[in-house]
Amino acid sequence: MTNKIDNDSQLSIVNYQLNICIVGVGLIGGSFALTAKQKGIAKHIIGVCNREETKQKVLELELVDEVLPLEEAIKKSDLIYVAIPVDITVSVMQTIMDLVNDKQIVVDAGSTKFVLCEALKNHPMRKRFVATHPMWGTEYSGPEAAVKDAFIGRACVICEKNKSDEQAVAIVENIYKELGMHLVYMESEAHDMHAAYVSHISHITSFALANTVLEKEKEEDAIFELAGGGFESTVRLAKSNPAMWAPIFMQNRENVLDVLNEHISQLRKFKSALEKENLNYLNELMENANKIKRILK
C-alpha cells in the first residue's frame, strides 16, 4: 500500500493520485470511478464486484483498472469507496473496517446514515471511516448506468464529521469538491430525516403513481398513448431498482412513515377541496405549493 495520504502538508487532490478501491461498481460507484480517474484523483482503480458478469462488464466499460477480491483490493488501496445497497453495507463495512490500517480511508455513499454510523461507532478504526451521502442519482442502476460528470452541482452530506480523523475528512471533502459537489454537515439522525423529505418520499410517490396508472391500464390501454412530459417527470423514479430502495425505506422506516403520513394528509386536502368544490381552498393549496419556486431554480 502506498502512503501518499499521510503527507498532510498538501491537500490538493490532484497531487494525490490515489489507489482507490470501489466496492460495488454500479450507478454511484461507477460514476465515482469515472470521474475520479478523469479528474486525476485516482491513479489506479480496483473494482470489487459480487457477480461474475459484473466483473466482466466493469472492465469492458473501463470503469476500473482491475477487479480483485475484497481483501486483496483493500491491501492495495489508499481509499475504499463503498457503494452497495444499504442493508449489505452494514455487514460488508464491518469486514472492511477490520482489514484497514490507520493510513487508509473508508468512505460509504449510502442513502441512509444512522444505522451504519451506529453499527460502526465502537469500531477501533472508526476514525478511518467517513460517512457520506452524495445526493445524486438516476432511476437507472448497475455499471451501465455510470456516467461521467455525475455529482456536479449537487449536495454531498458528511455525517458525524467529528468521529472521523480530521485529515481523512479533509481528503474526502476535497475529493467531493473536485467532483463539483457542495458539502453539508449533519448528524446521521438529521440526515436521515432530511433525506426522507427530499429524496425517499419522491421515490415512494413515483412508485405509487406508477401503480395507480398501471391499475387503470388493466381496463384501458389508451392511457399509454397519451403519457407526456409531466407524467414522465413525476413517474420516472418508479423505474428505480427495488433492491436498492427497499433497504433504504426499511432502514429509514420511521422518517419515511412520518413524511408519507404528511403527504397523504396533503393529498387529502386536495381531495376535500375538490369534493366540496371549494375553488378558493384549491387555489390556496396550489399557491402555497408555488412557494417551492424558492428552492427549485
Add this chain to the structure above:
Amino acid sequence: MTNKIDNDSQLSIVNYQLNICIVGVGLIGGSFALTAKQKGIAKHIIGVCNREETKQKVLELELVDEVLPLEEAIKKSDLIYVAIPVDITVSVMQTIMDLVNDKQIVVDAGSTKFVLCEALKNHPMRKRFVATHPMWGTEYSGPEAAVKDAFIGRACVICEKNKSDEQAVAIVENIYKELGMHLVYMESEAHDMHAAYVSHISHITSFALANTVLEKEKEEDAIFELAGGGFESTVRLAKSNPAMWAPIFMQNRENVLDVLNEHISQLRKFKSALEKENLNYLNELMENANKIKRILK
C-alpha cells in the same frame, strides 16, 4: 377573410399559408404561433390578449404579427386557435362560434374536453369547431414561456371528430402532424378520464409533495440545501400556474377524484408495508411499479 381553406383538393399545410388568430398567447398559444410561423403553416398571426401588458409582450417577443380585439381578429382569420384557461374557454368559445362563418375553423387546446363539447353541442356552427388537446406543456406559463419546437413527439387528442366538418378536421390533423405530434381520437368523456390519469394527477401529487416539504421547512431550513434531481423532477410541476390548473381540476372533478382516491390507496399500501416491516410486500409493490418501463422510454 381569405378563403384558402375551402380549396380541399390540396391538403398540404405548407400551401395553406393561413391567417391564424391566437386567442390567449401564453405557453400553448405562443408556442403554437411560433411553430406555425416557422413551418409555413401561418402567413399572418393575430394575437388576442386580455391584458395590456401582454399585448406589448407578445409583439416584443415576436410571437404574433399584430394584436387585435377578438371580433376584428376573427374577421381576418382562417383559423381561430383558443388557448386560455378552460373555465373562460366555455364562454369565450360561445362568442367566437357566434362570429364565425362556414369557411372558418375554430380549434381549442384545453386540457378538459367534456364540459366544452357539451356546451357547444347544439351550436349551429358546431361543425366548424375541432376539439383538441395537444398533450404538451411545462410548469411555466405566459408568453415568455412559449418555445419553438414544442409539441414534437407528443400525442394530440382530437375529440368527437364526427361532430366536426371532415375537411376542417383534416386541416387541423395536418397542422398537428406538421408540428410533429401523433394523433389519438377519443370521445370527450374518455379523454377527460385518461387526462386525469396521465396528466392531472401528476400535477396534484407534485403540488401536494411541495406542500409536504414546505410544511417541514417551517421547522428545518437544511432540507433545501439537499434538494436534488429526484426531488426536482417529482416536484417541478408544483410551480404550475393555479389560474390554469384550478379550472382543469374543477371541470374534471369526478375523474380527478377517482384517480386521487386510487393514488391515496396505493400510497397506503406502501405505508402498510413499512408499518408491518413487510419487505416482501414492499418489494412486490416496487416491482409492480417497475412495469411502467413498458410505457416510459
